Amino acid sequence: MTVTGSVTTGSPLDPATSTGRATLVRPVRRSRDLRKKLELVLLLGPALVLFAGFVLVPIGIAVQYSLYNWSGMTSLTDFIGLHNYREALDDPVFRGAILHNFLFAALSIIFQLPLTLGTALMLNRRLRFQRLFRVLTFAPYVLSEATTAVIWLLMLQPGGFVDVLMHDVGLGGVVQTWLANLHLVLYTLFVVITWKYIGFGIILFLAGLQGIPVELKEAAALDGASAAQSTRHVVLPLLGPTIRIWIFLAVIGSLQLFDLVWIMTEGGPANASTTMITYLIYNGFDSAEFGYGSAVAVILFVICFLFAILYQRFALRRDTAGALTSMVG
Amino acid sequence: MSVTVPVRAPAGVTIPTRRRRWSLGTPFSYMAAVVIAGITLVPILYVVVSGFRTEAALNTTPVAWPHPWIFSNYTAILGSSAFWHYVGNSLFIAAVATGLSVGLGSLASFALARYTFKGREAFFGLFMVGLLFPAGVASLPLYLWLRKLGLLENLMGVALPEAAFSLPYTIFILRPFLRAVPGELEDAAVVDGASRFKFFRMVLVPLSRPALTTVAILAFIGSWNAYLLPLLVFNDPVHYTLPLGVASFQTTYSQNTAEILAFAALSMVPALAFFVLAERRIVGSLAGAVKG
Numbered sequence: 001m002t003v004t005g006s007v008t009t010g011s012p013l014d015p016a017t018s019t020g021r022a023t024l025v026r027p028v029r030r031s032r033d034l035r036k037k038l039e040l041v042l043l044l045g046p047a048l049v050l051f052a053g054f055v056l057v058p059i060g061i062a063v064q065y066s067l068y069n070w071s072g073m074t075s076l077t078d079f080i081g082l083h084n085y086r087e088a089l090d091d092p093v094f095r096g097a098i099l100h101n102f103l104f105a106a107l108s109i110i111f112q113l114p115l116t117l118g119t120a121l122m123l124n125r126r127l128r129f130q131r132l133f134r135v136l137t138f139a140p141y142v143l144s145e146a147t148t149a150v151i152w153l154l155m156l157q158p159g160g161f162v163d164v165l166m167h168d169v170g171l172g173g174v175v176q177t178w179l180a181n182l183h184l185v186l187y188t189l190f191v192v193i194t195w196k197y198i199g200f201g202i203i204l205f206l207a208g209l210q211g212i213p214v215e216l217k218e219a220a221a222l223d224g225a226s227a228a229q230s231t232r233h234v235v236l237p238l239l240g241p242t243i244r245i246w247i248f249l250a251v252i253g254s255l256q257l258f259d260l261v262w263i264m265t266e267g268g269p270a271n272a273s274t275t276m277i278t279y280l281i282y283n284g285f286d287s288a289e290f291g292y293g294s295a296v297a298v299i300l301f302v303i304c305f306l307f308a309i310l311y312q313r314f315a316l317r318r319d320t321a322g323a324l325t326s327m328v329g
Numbered sequence: 330m331s332v333t334v335p336v337r338a339p340a341g342v343t344i345p346t347r348r349r350r351w352s353l354g355t356p357f358s359y360m361a362a363v364v365i366a367g368i369t370l371v372p373i374l375y376v377v378v379s380g381f382r383t384e385a386a387l388n389t390t391p392v393a394w395p396h397p398w399i400f401s402n403y404t405a406i407l408g409s410s411a412f413w414h415y416v417g418n419s420l421f422i423a424a425v426a427t428g429l430s431v432g433l434g435s436l437a438s439f440a441l442a443r444y445t446f447k448g449r450e451a452f453f454g455l456f457m458v459g460l461l462f463p464a465g466v467a468s469l470p471l472y473l474w475l476r477k478l479g480l481l482e483n484l485m486g487v488a489l490p491e492a493a494f495s496l497p498y499t500i501f502i503l504r505p506f507l508r509a510v511p512g513e514l515e516d517a518a519v520v521d522g523a524s525r526f527k528f529f530r531m532v533l534v535p536l537s538r539p540a541l542t543t544v545a546i547l548a549f550i551g552s553w554n555a556y557l558l559p560l561l562v563f564n565d566p567v568h569y570t571l572p573l574g575v576a577s578f579q580t581t582y583s584q585n586t587a588e589i590l591a592f593a594a595l596s597m598v599p600a601l602a603f604f605v606l607a608e609r610r611i612v613g614s615l616a617g618a619v620k621g
Contacts, residue, residue, distance in 0.1 A: 062470035154589065154593075277557070297470050
């Protein structure tokens, strides 16, 4: 790996400049310090430039743009303060979108978590073909959401695969217009999301379960605990960290839902399946309201950030002590 | 099982043994496994198999076995330059993003793991901010920024931000790994006259190959499947990546279900093939990454 010339830009984030050492040091130590500083700049510099340039700067300029009425064509002149924020928060469609995202998160925890955990508990024993089962359940996870969306769009068409299948098993009366029904569309999407991500959860929990020493379950059994009791009082508590991580990933995933929804419904019908990011793309990007879109992006950023920080503080602290909690916020 | 079991168990206490795990509950486990595998497999099979049917047959009976099997849908897609263009673009972007993320990320992790300097934890925390919000949230500002930089309609315009957004994960996973290498090894290398960078290259990198594979796989899958950022950055189909291509093919040829199915099936092949080849690593890395 060659170190690129980008280091020489001397960003204000360079460790060498920000440490601000005391001045009077003996020459030998100074040259050694200098060498170390140089090494640090060469090692950290490129990554910092890339990270700052494409992660931090965009967030920063979003904050700036969000204060203007700006369509991207002219220069930034029409300063309107917090008007964009007020407009977004007053828009029932945007509020609906936030609600949808949190509904997805809640549905995940209420339905997906027990389903995933239950399946993982069932699979956590010596089975023939276990590797095959793992590969099969995990396969949808490596497909792109775009491909997943196209597949399910075709299968959910009126008279398509899903309808035919339901007729065949005698559930023909239940058949609906899965993606065109205002009250159903979110749940249809939720089923597709579950299909795509359940394998990931199962793998995660299986890994967690395999980390629990067999001796503990044996000890519980010796003490007369039933299988259910040992699951409830020994296995689940020990699986706590994995469950908390799963919830974190599920909620963050629910908050950033886009590809699947955009391709399958574009947020429709009649905004019934709008998510925060489909709203952002539709009202900021497609309609070239970049000032307004930036305000929406900042709001999303704050929502994700707040959730992540609070969750880290209160739920994950024991599991990842020091990784995030002590540094941020 | 390493626990030595008492010779005679007290009456009424069943000691779980390997035998017992086979008997009770195992049929249910197999049932659960088969049901779950079926649910995941059926849609994939449906797409692949239906790609071998004619448009007319699909229209009259949406669900049926191909009769006769026709290959024209698949050959049409495989014969189109567009498909290979999408694959090439996806490959290029994923390779650049993965290379940058792993290359620059491992250098930074080295500094953050094995140097002591003022503000080290603050730098680490700065990178970790990237874990707190998903890339999708930054998509619109990122688009505006790329426009300013003149990187729209440019493959690097997608590869660079993707690398930047995967850096936090790379550093998050690599740093503890590099930290765990005993200091004695470093002392020995220094005594032998190796520079710190040489120690990194000759000792740390080979030792942390599993972790490096992990972060590379994560970065690659993330980039390969990305849809939102390419959607904003690329207008010209010449630059489309595979996910963009699949989605746009579906809207452009909405009347030709058979070819859409074939296209979707083919677009699954690279990801599934990669997955089958690297299954152990991928599964292990995701589980390991989360366990920390």
